[in-house]
Amino acid sequence: MRMTTPVRWHATLLAVGTAATLALTACAGSGGSAGGTERKIDVSTTISNEPVTLTLAYTNDPPTKALIDGFTKQHPNVTIKPQLTPFNDYVKSIKLSMSSGEPPDIAQYNPGAMSSLVPAGLILDLGPWAKAHGWAEKFPQAGLEVLTSDKSAKQFGTGSLYAVPGGLSVLGVFYNKSILAEAGVKDVPKTLADFEGAMQRVKDSGKVPLSVGALQVGGFHLWNALLNVTGDVGAYRPWVYGQAGSTIENPGAQKATQTLSGWVRKGFVPASANATADTDAQANFAKGKSAFLVTGNWAAAALEDEMGDDVGFFLTPSESGEPVAVASGASVAYAISAKTANPNVAAAFLDYLSSPEAAKIQFDGGFMPVDTKAELDAEGLRAEITTGFTRVAQSNGIVPFPDFASPGMIDKLTPGVQGLISDTVTADDFLRSLQKSWDEHHGS
Amino acid sequence: MAPDMAAPVSPRRAAPARGGDGIAAGRAARPPGGRRRARGWLYVLPALAVYLGFAIWPALNTLRLSFLTWDGILPPSWAGLENYVKIFQDQALYEAVLHSLVLIVFFSLIPVAAGLLMTGLLLGKVRRGMTFFRVVFFLPQVLPLVAVGITWRWLYSEDGVVNQLLGLAGLGSFTRAWLGDYHLALIALGLIGTWTMSGLCMMLFLAGAQKIDPSLYEAASLEGAGSYRQFRHVTLPGVRKEITIAGVITTIAALASFDLVFVTTNGGPAGQTNVPALLVYRLAFNEGDIGGASALAVLLTVIVVAIVSTIRYVTRDKS
Secondary structure, eight states: OGGGHHHHHHHHHHHHTTHHHHHHHHHHHHHHHHHHSOOOOOOOSSOOSSOEEEEEEEOOTTTHHHHHHHHHHHOTTEEEEEEEOOHHHHHHHHHHHHTSSSOOSEEEEOTTTTGGGTTTTOBOOOHHHHHHHTHHHHSOHHHHHTTEEOTTSOSBSSSEEOOEEEEEOOEEEEEEHHHHHHTTOOSOOOSHHHHHHHHHHHHHTTSEEEEOOTTTTHHHHHHHHHHHHHSOHHHHHHHHHTOTTOOSOSHHHHHHHHHHHHHHHTTOSOGGGGGOOHHHHHHHHHTTSEEEEEEEGGGHHHHHHHHGGGEEEEOOOOSSOOOOOOEEOOEEEEEEBTTOSOHHHHHHHHHHTTSHHHHHHHHHTTSBOSSTTOOOOOOHHHHHHHHHHHHHHHTTOEEOOGGGSOTTTHHHHHHHHHHHHTTOSOHHHHHHHHHHHHHHHHOO | OHHHHHHHHHHHHHHHHHHHHHHHTGGGOSHHHHHHHHHHHHHHHHHHHHHIIIIIHHHHHHHHHTTEEOOSSSOOEEOTTHHHHHHHHOHHHHHHHHHHHHHHIIIIIHHHHHHHHHHHHHTTTOOSSHHHHHHHHHHHHHSOHHHHHHHHHHHTSTTSHHHHHHHHTTOGGGOOOGGGOTTTHHHHHHHHHHHHHHHHHHHHHHHHHTTSOHHHHHHHHHTTOOHHHHIIIIIHHHTHHHHHHHHHHHHHHHHTOOHHHHHHTTTOSTTTTOOHHHHHHIIIIISOOHHHHHHHHHHHHHHHHHHHHHHHHHTSOOO
C-alpha cells in the first residue's frame, strides 16, 4: 500500500548512501588490489584466430551494437557480448561492475563521471597500444585529449590515455526554415549580430525565437554555445581540463553570460524555459513552435524525421563572422578493464573505431565519425552538420562541455543558468559559483 | 472512545489464558516459559532478520560512512567530523531545510485540514457512492510519484491545463510556467503534495470516524447539537490518533521528499526548490562524495525524528 511509502522512503533515504554502497564495501578491497599489481602484458596489434569472447558494457545505442557487429564481421573468431544499461543507471552501476571480480572487458567510458576508475587502477593505461596502433594519427587530437588524464584523474589532457572515442558529437544551432522565411530572414546567420537580428525578426513576427530546456541541460548548453564564440579557447580549455590556476571568471565567460542575460531581457529566451525539459524543448521546436534550438547533433535524426527538409543547422556564429573555430562536443568512448584476459583483442576493437568502416556506422547512428577524413555521402541536414563539424574537428577546435570541469559542476551550471533566465543571479555570481565548484575539486 | 474500547480487550483475554497455561504446567518448574519465549523469537525471526538486514544495518552503515571520506571505489579514509563541518558550512543546506519546512504546510497541514473537512462532509450523510469518493480521493496514493510528477509538470506547463483554465476564467494575465517561476515554484510543488496527501488523510480519518459509537451522535443530536458541533465534539476527538498518524506520515513525506522534486523541478529554478534529499542524491551520485552524502542523510534523519517527536508530543492524549 502507498500509505506506508513515506515511511519506507524514509528508510530508503537512510540507505541512500549505503544500500548501494553496501555492495561497494565488499568490492572495494578487490578493486584496490587490482591497482596494486601491475600486470605485464605483451602488446600486440595482431590478434590470433583462436575463438575469443569479450563482454562490453555500454549505454549508448546507436552506435555501440552496430560497431560490435562491424568488428566481429572482420574477426569472426571474436564474439563480443553486449551488456546494455539505461543511461540513468549506467554510471552508478558501471563503477560497481568494473570493481567486481568479473568486470566487462570493455566499458563505455565517461571521463567526468567515471573518473574514479582511474586512480583505482581498474582501467588500462592504453599508452602501449596507442603507440603500437598509431592512435595519435588515427583519432582526432581533441577527442583523445579529454580521455587522457593524470593518475588522480583530475586533470585532463596530460598523463595517460584511458579510452578512445567511438563516436563524436558537436553543439550547434538548429533552425526552422519556414519560420525564418516568414519572418523575412533570408540568409543563415553569419555573425552573432546576424543571429540576434534574426531572433528579433522572429520575435517581431509573433513567434518564439528560441526553445530552451533549462530545466535540464538545455540552459547551460545555450550558455556553452555562446562561450564557444565569445570566450578565449586558450582560457577555456585549461579550465575545463583542470589545469592548476585556471579560472572561468574571465572576460570571455563574462561576455557569454551577459549576452545570455541580454537575450533573456530581449525576450529571445521564453519565460517558461526554466520549467521546460530538454525533450519538451526539442518537441516544441520540432512542432514549429520556435525558430531556433541550441543542442547537439544527437537531435538530428529525430528532428529530420519530424521536420523533413524544413530544418537546418549551423554552428554558433562568431562575433566577427570568421569561420567558427571552436565548438563543444563529447564522445561515446570506450575503456578496457585492467582485469581483462584479452587486452590485445579489446584494443583491436578500440582501433577499429577509427576505421573508415566504423566511421560510416557512427555517422548512420547519428554521431560524428571519429575518422574526420572519412568520405560520407550526407545530404541535407546531416551534410550541414558534417561540414561544420569537420572544419572545427580538423582544426582541433572541439572542446569538452563545461560540466567536465568537476563532478559537481552540473549542479552549479543548471541552477546558475536558471538564475540568469529568471534574472535573479548576476553574471559575477554565476561565474563565481562555477569557480567555487572548480576550486573545491582541483584546489584553488 | 474507539481506542479505549479496543485497547484493553486483547490483553485481558490473553492474560487468563497464559495464566491457566502456567498453572497446568506449573509442576515442570519454569523452563516452558523460557522455551515459549524462545519460540516467540522464532516467529519474529524472519521479520526481524529482514528489518535488521534492510533497515537497521544500512542505517548504522550510513552512520559509519558519515565519518569517512570515500568516493565509492578507492579505500575509504577516516574523516572524523569533517563531513558534518562541511555540511553545516554550506548555505545550500539551510535553504533546503527551509524549503522542506515550507513543504510541511502543503504536504501535512493543508491535507490534514482538507481530510477533516471531507470526512465531516462525507460522514453519515453520503449513503451511496461512498466507495466512489474513496477511490477518487485515494487514487493519487496509488499512482507512482514519478508518474504524478511528470503529469503535473505538463499540467503546470506554459500551455498546460492550469493555464488554460485560468485563461477560460479570464485570468489570462496570471498564466505562467508555474514550476519555472522563481517565486512560485515551491508553492506549485507543494500543491502537488497537497493533491497526493489529502486523499490519504481523508481515508485515515474516515476509517477512524467509522469506529465512533453512533450513539454518541444520537446523544449529541438529542442535546441539540448541529452538524458542526457534532463534528467538533464527537468526530474530532474520535479521530485524534488518526490525525497524529496522518501528521507523522505526511510530515516525513515532506521532509524526506525526493522523487516528486526530482522529476518536476530537480531543485530549480536556481535552487528555489532544493530539498535535503536531493542534495544527498547529488553528493552521492554526481559528486561521488559518499561520506558527505551519508552525513547529510544522518542529519536529515535527526531532523525528521525531532519534528515527528514534536508532533507526537503536541498531539498526545493528555488524559
